[in-house]
Amino acid sequence: PLMQKFVFAPLMSHIEARERYELEWLTAEEQHRTILQSAQDGFWIADGHTGRLLEVNDAYCQMSGYAEAELLEKHMWEMDAEKPSEPQAGARLIEVNGNGYARFERQHRRKSGETYRVQISAKYSKVRGGVFVVFLQDISEREAAQEALRASEARFRNLTENVGSAIVTADEDGKIVSWNRTAEAIFGWPAAEALGQPLTAIVPDRFRDAHLAG
Numbered sequence: 001p002l003m004q005k006f007v008f009a010p011l012m013s014h015i016e017a018r019e020r021y022e023l024e025w026l027t028a029e030e031q032h033r034t035i036l037q038s039a040q041d042g043f044w045i046a047d048g049h050t051g052r053l054l055e056v057n058d059a060y061c062q063m064s065g066y067a068e069a070e071l072l073e074k075h076m077w078e079m080d081a082e083k084p085s086e087p088q089a090g091a092r093l094i095e096v097n098g099n100g101y102a103r104f105e106r107q108h109r110r111k112s113g114e115t116y117r118v119q120i121s122a123k124y125s126k127v128r129g130g131v132f133v134v135f136l137q138d139i140s141e142r143e144a145a146q147e148a149l150r151a152s153e154a155r156f157r158n159l160t161e162n163v164g165s166a167i168v169t170a171d172e173d174g175k176i177v178s179w180n181r182t183a184e185a186i187f188g189w190p191a192a193e194a195l196g197q198p199l200t201a202i203v204p205d206r207f208r209d210a211h212l213a214g
Contacts, residue, residue, distance in 0.1 A: 041137045042118070044076070048130030051075040051086075051093045063118075063138050065111035076132070081109040094132055100124040105139070116140040170199040 042060030046053050056071045064071065064079065076093060077083060087093060096102045102122045107115050119137045124130070160167045166183035170176050179194040187194070187202055194202075 041135050044132070044134040044136070045128075046076050046093075046132045046134060048093070048124060048132055051077060054128075054131065060136060063110075063116075063136070064108070070111075076134075079108050081107040081115045094122050094124070094134075096122065096124050108136075117143050168194075168199070168202065174199045176201075 040059055042063045043055075043057040044053055044060065045055040052075050053071050056068055058068075061068055061071065066074075075086070077086060094102050100123055103120065105117060105119050108118050109115050116138055117140045119139050120134060122132050122134045125133055160178065160180040163180070164182060166186045167178070167180045168176060168183050169178040176194050176197050176199055179189070179191040183194070184190055189197075
């Protein structure tokens, strides 16, 4: 009986430790899944050798228009509208830096066929035999807004450069930030010299005090 106690106690201790480890692992795994499923950005875990998608979150399903089961049958490159074919043998699936990280932008294709721009942050990890942990942010709306702003600025520049009046604008510090061709003709300063000068430089002396007083 004494020998049985010595044998049984370590055995029970080992079983309890394993069960405790499994419980902690399951708890951490559940927390991991909860965090990723609630994330606003898309998320993948992909096989580092084959590129097969192993895990995706709800945000990427909504972003791409595919159901989770459909995505888990696909490879990374199948979502890429620019290079939708399998890389050549020996080619890296994602070019990472010396620390295993990569950050770049790609054009992806939704299930509907529509393309959209994504910013990708990827990390290669040796777990599970080698995987890519990837976060994807849909930046198509941001890029559309930036393009609209650039177009608006171009229209403004075209208008100010071709109008018959001097148009001069200054920032909140009173520094000149725009100076059109008519301003060059009237004041005799090329834009390269005028930009950055205080606005008071073109205000006649008799009006300067009133200008400074607002």
